[in-house]
Amino acid sequence: MPAEPPPLAPPEAGPAPTLDPVLETAGDDAATLAAECAHLAESRAALRRMRENAEGMSADAAADWVSRRFLESLLNQRIEALADHPGTPLFFGRMDQDGTGTGAGMGTGSGDDAELPPTMYVGRRHVHDGDEGRPLVLDWRAPVSRAFYQAGPADPMGWRRRRRFGFQGGELTAFEDEPLDGRALGPSAILTEEIERPRTGPMRDIVATIQPEQDELVRADLPRTVCVQGAPGTGKTAVGLHRAAYLLFTHRERLARSGVLIVGPNRAFLAYISAVLPALGEVRVDQATIDDLLGAPAADEPAALGALKGGARMAEVLRKALWRQIGKPEEGLVVARGAARYRLADYEVREIAAALQNGGRYGNGRAAFAQRLAHQILVRMEQRGGAPDDRIQDQVVRSKPVKALVDQVWPKVTAEQVLFRLLSDSELMGAAARGVLDEDEQAALLWAKPPRSHRSARWTAADRALLDELNDLIERTPSLGHLVVDEAQDLSAMQLRALGRRCGTGSATVLGDLAQGTTPWSARSWTEVLGHLGQEGEVTELTLGFRVPGPVLDYAARLLPHVAPELEAPRSLRAGTGALTVRRVPDLAGAAAGAAREALARPGSIGLIVPDAEAAAYAAALAAAGLEHAVLGPESDGAGRLLVVPATLAKGLEYDQVIVAEPAAIAAAEARGLARLYVVLTRAVTALTVLHHADLPTELAS
Incomplete structure (x- = not known):
């Protein structure tokens, strides 16, 4: 299953964002790339030292067992959070200052005019040099990092240039510079390649x-x-x-x-x-x-x-x-304390119960009912010259007559x-x-x-x-x-x-x-x-899509007037030439196996989405064709490059290549089947193949 690819920004009003693509490095570009690779290596080494330092800390100094366990938990979380994933770059962007040294709301502190660093690298987590405390990578969530996402020609926010990095398997391989002065040079090649890159897994x-x-x-x-x-x-x-x-x-x-x-x-x-x-x-x-x-x-x-x-x-x-x-009391309440007896009439019990039925929690009302009954008994004691305290009230609450009456009137x-x-x-x-x-x-x-x-x-x-x-x-x-x-x-x-x-x-x-x-x-x-x-x-x-190719999204959007006419039709930034194939076939299972074999010749994940009742039949067809596959179930993790996906489980998932078998059967399987079909048709990141033997739903064929 591919991850949702990064979105490509639409053109802004006025001067377009500028990019200076540098994908084939030579000369000064090669030297710049080498310097950035050196910074990556330094950052990884610093992160390793941060983790080692966390691993060397001990909770033994805690004053008691509970505190020690709490500190151990915090340390374990810290160690886990500092893990370095080799396939994931530590930073993905860099910002360079325009020389003014300040930017509204973008400083490392909390003030609106906090000082900006001359250069900052933005990544998934904060990394600093253990010896000097010098920040090597700033967390993308830090206030100062907001400029990486928000700065543009209309408001550079105190920065001169944004640099994006391209990675392959965790290794820095390319960079692009985007001057923030309004020069238009075209879309980002790094972002475009990221969108088109096949991917599997979570x-x-x-x-x-x-x-x-x-x-x-x-x-x-x-x-x-x-x-x-x-x-x-x-x-x-x-x-x-x-x-x-x-x-x-x-x-x-x-x-x-x-x-x-x-x-x-x-x-x-x-x-x-x-x-x-x-x-x-x-x-x-x-x-x-x-x-x-x-x-x-x-x-x-x-x-x-x-x-x-x-x-x-x-x-x-x-x-x-x-x-x-809640029931009505059949009789009043009598509580004996020594030789004395204290009574509440049935109408008094009804009044207490009625007063507590005011929309609060039933359990709280039951507890309050017992306390109110006990309080009225204590009032009777005081009227006879006694001086009962809270201890006596608690005893009355737990007495058999009060407990029996509460269970009768306000049962648990x-x-x-x-x-x-x-x-x-x-x-x-x-x-x-x-x-x-x-x-x-x-x-x-x-x-x-x-x-x-x-x-x-x-x-x-x-x-x-x-x-x-x-x-x-x-x-x-x-x-x-x-x-x-x-x-x-x-x-x-x-x-x-x-x-x-x-x-x-x-x-x-x-x-x-x-x-x-x-x-x-x-x-x-x-x-x-x-x-x-x-x-x-x-x-x-x-409404602006970045994942689904344009022809695929347009095809699925034919259903939108019938499932959600009040919504604006979605648009895609991806041309996706050749991304959609629709074929009528005499043998659905055989054609699906053939389409899966063709898809396996290309990189990326494949989802064969089928009517729920026919998932086993399509899995058997793949097995007969000698194609390794798995069937997605409600509790499965979706592992595997080729998956048979029941239509009702497709929501929220994505595959590079999607094969949909018999759209009419998917639409007819449930009351809101057209909505289900809309979901199914929009799972493809690279290509969608629709196979059908029966006629397509009229809403889709139009």
Whole structure:
């Protein structure tokens, strides 16, 4: 699987950015390249010394065992972050000053006019000379490094020249200079070659080629929630991951306490993106799917029923169902203390219970109910001349009469018990859903044959989100510092509410494409998504593609008016001559094997994307043809050069060459099949071959 390639910047208004390509070195150019190679060698040696110094540090001086373990963990993280990956360049760019020595907001300090270094190298992490403390490479996330991405002819930000480096296998092989005075010399050959270069394996970072509009999103302040509507190949996933890395760098202490979580659509996608943050030195970021957070489903259900359960109206139904677990006291309360007896009438107990049903957490209300009952008993003691204290109140709370009454009136319940009762009991369903759901919807939610108990219930994916809602109504869900949600358009309102609770006191980066929504409950607007998350934020639309070749993107965009007519058609910066082939064939399996054999003669990864039900048949055809391959599964890591990819697992993944078998079958397999087909057709980085025996969908053939 190739990584999302670095984007190529579109032309700016006014004078175009200038480039002075130097790809074939000779004379002075060779001497310059040799000097840059020497700086790379010096930087690698310094990084090695930094790691050795970290390895030589000990946590033995800690005062106690807990502190020692904490320091050991910090040291291990530091050592891991200082690893030198031979195939990854330590720096990718250089900035040279214009001689003024200052730049607004670009200094190494925090002031707006902090002093600029004469020359700075920008890379994936900070590297300094251990003896002198001299910075050899500045972290791309440092404030001063922002100029590498934002400086241009209109605002050079105090810099004279930007230099980009080309690498092969970690070795510096070329450089390009971009004077920041407005001279136009054409597009960057290094960036173009990087886009076209075949690649396999997991997704890579794009720190070398982040564009100004992406950089603005990456460097958004921590309290700000960012929502990115991104067409295929626009780099939205990369923006989200790099924003996580930036926030961890800028707010490390705060986020170390509160945490950062990446949520992706499936395990294959998480495996694909798993190398990005470690390559940037961030090794302690959790990644999960929605099933990891809410629990894996144990059963399936009709799409229409899942969509009903996933709707936001269910939140009110659940709230009412939970609070209807509170009963009316059949009698008052009598507490004996020695020879004395203290009483509360039944109406007094009802008043206490009613006063606590004010929309707070059910579990907190149960605890408060016991305390209020005990407090009223202490009032009775005081009225008889006693002087009870907090110790006495705690004893009353734990007394058998109070505990029995609390269990009767305000029983302790679990989310599973409440949902089981709701889906099994038509009377409770009618009371909880009255005015929220109509009678047909209520009937659809009820189990035709209820399980014997909540312990034997087989919960679906939609049920899992309902259980999470109930758990939060009972006890508050802890919040993270920042949440990154990719493919957010595919989450139901109830799933989004579950994620929103996990960043209730933090912020979020929300990524997706409404045109790629393939679930029955897919969102139709980002305002709706943000509302369910409980977040406020601006929506940024990225429509300029860098990964998908132009002919391929144009072909897939034929479907856009039918799946998301409100979106602007995406554009590609890549001409991609000869990138698209569409053929009608008599034998799909044989033709797919032949196309795969041809693709293997060219460099790069190959994805054979097929209807889910036919994945095994296509794998057998490849095996019969003697072609080594693997079949992508929900839990697999996507390793292998030639993969058979079920269409429902293709989202978010990329391959140099894509072969799509029978588009009509993919489109017909599900309610939003055209959206699924749009996803499938936009996975190619270099070339797309479409094979079909049946007629193409009319929306695609037009």
